[in-house]
Amino acid sequence: MEALVTSSMTSFYYSFSLLPREIRQAITTLYAFCRTIDQIVDRKPITEHADLAARRRQLQWWRQQVDAMAGNGTLSPLVRPLELVVERFAIPKQYLLTLIDGCERDLVQRRYRTFEELKSYCYSVASVVGLMSIHVFGYRYDETEQYAINLGYALQLTNILRDVKEDKDRGYIYLPLEDLERFRYSEADLLAEVYDARFVELMRFQAQRARSYYNRARAVLHPDERRTLYPAEIMDAIYYRLLEKIELGNFDVFHRRFRVRTPHKLWLAAKIWLYAMLFSRRR
Known part of the structure; x- marks a missing residue:
């Protein structure tokens, strides 16, 4: 499972690599589950009804495996490492089911009428990952759950901004349709990759919304939690920098693929880890 994660060299990897071995292995197993569910859905375009049915059967198999963790059915040996993590860190099984439902x-669904509708999707595919992760990292304050939820919103909204073109090419529009209407930018404009003042203002509005969730997350993170939750702060820093780069590039996501370079990710990870180790209070 670790190969599945490290081979992608994602921002998650930079966050996890500095963790103690037991925690790193647990979070890697958990992330491998998340990646597996995501790949069932996103590995290639759906070409026919039989393909859709086959993917839904795979997701249903995973639901049955989560149920089997509670003793209701036969657990596959492949799922045993995940079960050990769920039991060791008391991760609510509903979180795993919520993730499966969200990816499904x-x-x-390829369009979202309102932000509230999109927000529920973001909770299912991003915030719930944060909620599972803080069980592994360890936390003491109820506010930390709100930290995980809001950071999940922020990260997913940043992904949506970066991937407007890629998602459009796959047939998805995650920008809320009510926001397109607000800025008089039509779905047809987006599909045609019309880059003009309307699009820039639409994207600026989305970026401000994403930034508000970064701020909400940071506002509720207790100083005592920073020593154990530094991986989440690394994710925050990397994705916040990505958001800044998109803004500095005037939201030209149709013609540029914005990213944070590897040296910058490593610098952010090291800086935040050192701060957590040197200046955060021990429990």
């Missing part, structure tokens, strides 16, 4: 939405 991508099989049947």
